[in-house]
Amino acid sequence: MNYNDYTFQIKKVNTLIVGTGAAGYNAACKLKKLGQDDILLISENRVGGTSRNTGSDKQTYYKLTLSGDTPDSIYEMANTLFEGKAVDGDIALCEAALSAPSFLRLVELGLPFPVNRYGEYVGYKTDHDPRNRATSIGPYTSREMTRALEEEAKMLQIPFIDHLQVIKILSDKKRSYGVICLNTNERDIKSSFVVIEAENIIYATGGPAAIYKNSVYPVSQKGASGIAFEAGVKGRNLTEWQFGLASVNPRWNVSGTYMQALPRFISTNEDGSDEKEFLNDFFTSSGDMLSKVFLKGYQWPFDVRKVDGGSSIIDILVYLETCKGRKVFLDFTKDPLDGNFDFNSLSKEAYSYLEKAGALVKKPIERLRIMNSPAISFYKDKGVDLTKEPLQISLCAQHNNGGLDINCWWESNLKHFFVVGEAAGSHGVYRPGGSALNAGQVGSTRAATYISKKYNSFTFDDNSFEKVLYSSLDDVISLSKNTLKDEENVLKIKDEITTKMSESGGAIRDKAKITSLLDEINALLNNFEKEVCYSEPQALKYVFTLKDIIISQKCYLESMLNYTNEKGKSRGSALYTDLEEGSKPYPSLSDTFTFSLDDGSKDSLIQEMLFENNKCTFNWRRVRPIPENDDFFENTWRGYRENGNIE
Numbered sequence: 171m172n173y174n175d176y177t178f179q180i181k182k183v184n185t186l187i188v189g190t191g192a193a194g195y196n197a198a199c200k201l202k203k204l205g206q207d208d209i210l211l212i213s214e215n216r217v218g219g220t221s222r223n224t225g226s227d228k229q230t231y232y233k234l235t236l237s238g239d240t241p242d243s244i245y246e247m248a249n250t251l252f253e254g255k256a257v258d259g260d261i262a263l264c265e266a267a268l269s270a271p272s273f274l275r276l277v278e279l280g281l282p283f284p285v286n287r288y289g290e291y292v293g294y295k296t297d298h299d300p301r302n303r304a305t306s307i308g309p310y311t312s313r314e315m316t317r318a319l320e321e322e323a324k325m326l327q328i329p330f331i332d333h334l335q336v337i338k339i340l341s342d343k344k345r346s347y348g349v350i351c352l353n354t355n356e357r358d359i360k361s362s363f364v365v366i367e368a369e370n371i372i373y374a375t376g377g378p379a380a381i382y383k384n385s386v387y388p389v390s391q392k393g394a395s396g397i398a399f400e401a402g403v404k405g406r407n408l409t410e411w412q413f414g415l416a417s418v419n420p421r422w423n424v425s426g427t428y429m430q431a432l433p434r435f436i437s438t439n440e441d442g443s444d445e446k447e448f449l450n451d452f453f454t455s456s457g458d459m460l461s462k463v464f465l466k467g468y469q470w471p472f473d474v475r476k477v478d479g480g481s482s483i484i485d486i487l488v489y490l491e492t493c494k495g496r497k498v499f500l501d502f503t504k505d506p507l508d509g510n511f512d513f514n515s516l517s518k519e520a521y522s523y524l525e526k527a528g529a530l531v532k533k534p535i536e537r538l539r540i541m542n543s544p545a546i547s548f549y550k551d552k553g554v555d556l557t558k559e560p561l562q563i564s565l566c567a568q569h570n571n572g573g574l575d576i577n578c579w580w581e582s583n584l585k586h587f588f589v590v591g592e593a594a595g596s597h598g599v600y601r602p603g604g605s606a607l608n609a610g611q612v613g614s615t616r617a618a619t620y621i622s623k624k625y626n627s628f629t630f631d632d633n634s635f636e637k638v639l640y641s642s643l644d645d646v647i648s649l650s651k652n653t654l655k656d657e658e659n660v661l662k663i664k665d666e667i668t669t670k671m672s673e674s675g676g677a678i679r680d681k682a683k684i685t686s687l688l689d690e691i692n693a694l695l696n697n698f699e700k701e702v703c704y705s706e707p708q709a710l711k712y713v714f715t716l717k718d719i720i721i722s723q724k725c726y727l728e729s730m731l732n733y734t735n736e737k738g739k740s741r742g743s744a745l746y747t748d749l750e751e752g753s754k755p756y757p758s759l760s761d762t763f764t765f766s767l768d769d770g771s772k773d774s775l776i777q778e779m780l781f782e783n784n785k786c787t788f789n790w791r792r793v794r795p796i797p798e799n800d801d802f803f804e805n806t807w808r809g810y811r812e813n814g815n816i817e
Contacts, residue, residue, distance in 0.1 A: 466485075
């Protein structure tokens with residue numbers, strides 16, 4: 171199709187799946203197995219997503235208890251998820267009900283989850299978990315899930331196109347009609363766009379990873395929440411993130427044994443001079459300091475409840491040190507305090523753990539080698555030798571608990587537009603470790619099931635499609651033309667604006683700084699085509715990415731500002747500074763910040779955000795409770811036979 175001197179490829183499909191992580195592949199495979207053949211899977215970078223490129227020392231998958239004599243039930247697991255605050259009960263119930271089938275499906279695909287000699291899938295207790303529901307296959311659980319599901323997709327011969335960056339969602343703010351993509355392999359801008367007309371879209375693009383500079387997300391993971399907001403999809407719980415300490419290069423969580431090995435925390439000037447163990451300035455007791463470091467392994471996510479007297483003070487001190495323009499490192503080559511500490515000064519929990527592990531030895535690297543030698547090998551494979559050099563770290567964004575609006579079938583408020591994986595806002599303030607992997611499998615299964623039963627044929631006419639198409643084509647062409655100039659600043663602007671986002675809207679949030687940054691973002695958004703420029707065809711993709719980033723940043727910052735205006739206080743992984751009323755967790759820090767903990771008044775409320783005409787509006791609603799079903803078998807059976815109990 172030719173339009174305004176541009177050539178657009180046109181494709182038409184019943185269901186388009188965007189994203190090749192574990193959730194996207196599962197959605198495609200489920201659709202195919204449910205008899206939906208008219209599908210297409212696309213990705214900007216097949217091997218670039220979070221599922222394939224992240225992990226931890228023991229990456230967790232959360233499921234219903236499937237071993238031992240500990241009682242558990244679907245409703246108990248649903249209640250655990252629901253107690254995470256600001257969680258809809260029907261979504262929690264779905265995630266609990268489908269956890270065992272989703273897990274066992276992965277087992278059937280060959281994932282080697284640990285099983286004992288009697289066939290029980292054993293588990294352990296993770297954070298925010300009252301049972302032993304967690305399991306793992308090691309550091310790369312999500313990567314191996316993705317690989318296994320990808321192999322199934324290949325076996326099912328699911329059509330796939332790589333290097334398509336979704337840059338516009340076609341919608342009339344009531345339903346979606348398809349997408350416009352940029353072919354990032356095409357050098358001729360005027361023939362680099364692809365239009366995909368689709369009855370349904372399953373959006374598996376991951377969280378908005380690129381909005382923060384300090385991030386543990388892989389560099390290749392960007393997310394695409396901004397264009398979803400632009401299309402009319404609501405946001406929910408956008409204030410709720412998970413932050414934690416992570417290495418800068420490579421990007422990796424330094425949880426678990428990386429902390430339990432008791433490394434030195436050192437900082438230097440930018441040029442590497444003036445090395446010092448900065449934690450010493452804030453702790454009067456070496457035993458207290460090292461016990462807090464040890465606990466950081468268990469309590470890896472930053473949690474405002476654990477700042478005053480807890481392990482999250484370590485996150486705060488790292489953050490404050492970086493705010494001084496200094497680099498922070500973990501040093502495993504030497505003992506803290508030049509070895510001038512006594513293991514007996516550690517807390518009982520820390521001492522007992524190290525004793526049982528046989529790790530009451532000198533030097534962090536030796537303790538790490540005893541407890542988790544693959545943790546050393548991992549960094550060595552990435553070019554960092556922990557036996558010889560320090561590891562640079564920062565307080566980083568790790569997971570968005572909020573996201574795009576969904577119902578219990580993972581359909582958004584924009585009809586025919588489904589959101590699965592981290593892009594979906596299924597979590598609340600807290601969540602059990604590993605529940606995100608379960609949510610991705612459950613959500614993609616639910617979306618595929620609904621589409622196969624209800625949306626398996628086209629329901630819109632050509633006039634409706636063309637009406638939204640041509641106005642969107644005008645937007646895309648205008649952005650491409652007007653930002654093409656002799657010079658290029660798009661990556662420079664991205665670096666500057668994401669750095670400011672980490673400083674103002676990260677784990678530590680100050681209302682005045684948020685307001686100031688919003689002014690800057692609004693000015694950039696309103697003058698985007700004048701302020702942003704690229705000079706080479708291959709850089710056009712960065713222009714569309716930057717537009718998505720700043721829309722997302724605006725929506726997230728506006729949500730934080732609305733939260734504070736509604737008298738919201740510090741909760742979860744977000745500390746809102748309050749210099750007038752806040753508590754003072756450590757006297758030496760009281761001049762830097764104070765804060766007040768949330769009183770729980772918003773635990774049963776969900777913040778919804780709608781982006782229209784470059785403005786955000788908000789609605790606070792009560793959570794939907796966990797459904798109380800008294801299912802009579804024959805009635806449920808009849809409904810399942812007739813319509814799969816979709817109604």
